[in-house]
Amino acid sequence: MWPWEHVAFGYLLYSAYTRVRHGESPEATSTVAMATAAVLPxxxxxxxxxxxxxxxxxxxxxxxxxxxAPLLVGVVALSRNADRSAAADGFAVGYASHLLGDLLPASVRSGALVADRLLWPLGSAPPDGHVSLGAGFDHYFxxxxxxxVTLDPTPYVAVQAATLLATVALWTADGTPPLPDAIEAARTRGRRLFGD
Incomplete structure (x- = not known):
């Protein structure tokens, strides 16, 4: 998955989690924590x-x-003491969604569970070969x-597109967190710098 796909998949899971657990849409800070953690691996x-x-x-x-596992347990435990549980939940869901988001497509493509990529150092994904960060990005992109751009997209590409569209629709329905807070912060900062 690409970074935007990890964030989109994470947002779908996190929005569902907050709706089920708290009966509300995600808030800005926890959404930023989720997005950060969704690309962190x-x-x-x-x-x-x-x-x-x-x-x-x-x-x-x-x-x-x-x-x-220990990272997420630690983040959640420390956040409870600092009254930051929403942000920690966002972080935990985002990080876990990244691992799940890498596991699912690889398993579907191979027809079997491909968990070895999550079991480092006991197991690992196939070697990438030594390439620079730019060359690795260029190759995969x-x-x-x-x-x-093919006229006959694979089912995987169709699922990716549907996931992105569903995420945009859900994010819009949720009030586009953290966008309104960021816009208001920029306006406030602009007023302080340049006056009304």
Whole structure:
């Protein structure tokens, strides 16, 4: 998945979670926490693999359930003491959604559960080969773009498009968090800097 797809998938799950658990739409701070966490495993692993050659694959430390589980338990536990449970819940759902978002497509494509990519250091995804961060991005983005512009999109591309459309519709119905807060903050800042 691409970063925007991870954020979209995470938002679908997080909005459903907040509606079921709290009976309301996500709020701004927790939505930012969710979006940050939804891309964090790739922010950790891709540069370490592609740029610094620390790992053979872009799915290692940040994608490992052995790292994610204690990280998320710690974030949620610490947040309870700081009265930041909504943001911690957003972070936890976002991070978990990233792992699930990588697991589902790989498993569907292979026809079997492909959990080894989440079991680093006991298991791992196939090696990416040593490429720079830019070359890795270029390679995968070219494949992605080619799959989108084809006149015969794969079912996977159709599901991606449907997920993005559903997310935009849900995000709009939820009031586009955190956009209104960001706009108001920019207006307030502008008034302070430039007057009314």
């Amino acid at each position: 790739d922010v950790i692993d891709k540069p370490l693999a592609w740029e610094f050659d620390v790992f053979a694959t872009g799915s290692a430390l940040g994608h490992s359930v052995f790292v994610a 070219a494949e992605y773009l080619a799959s989108i």
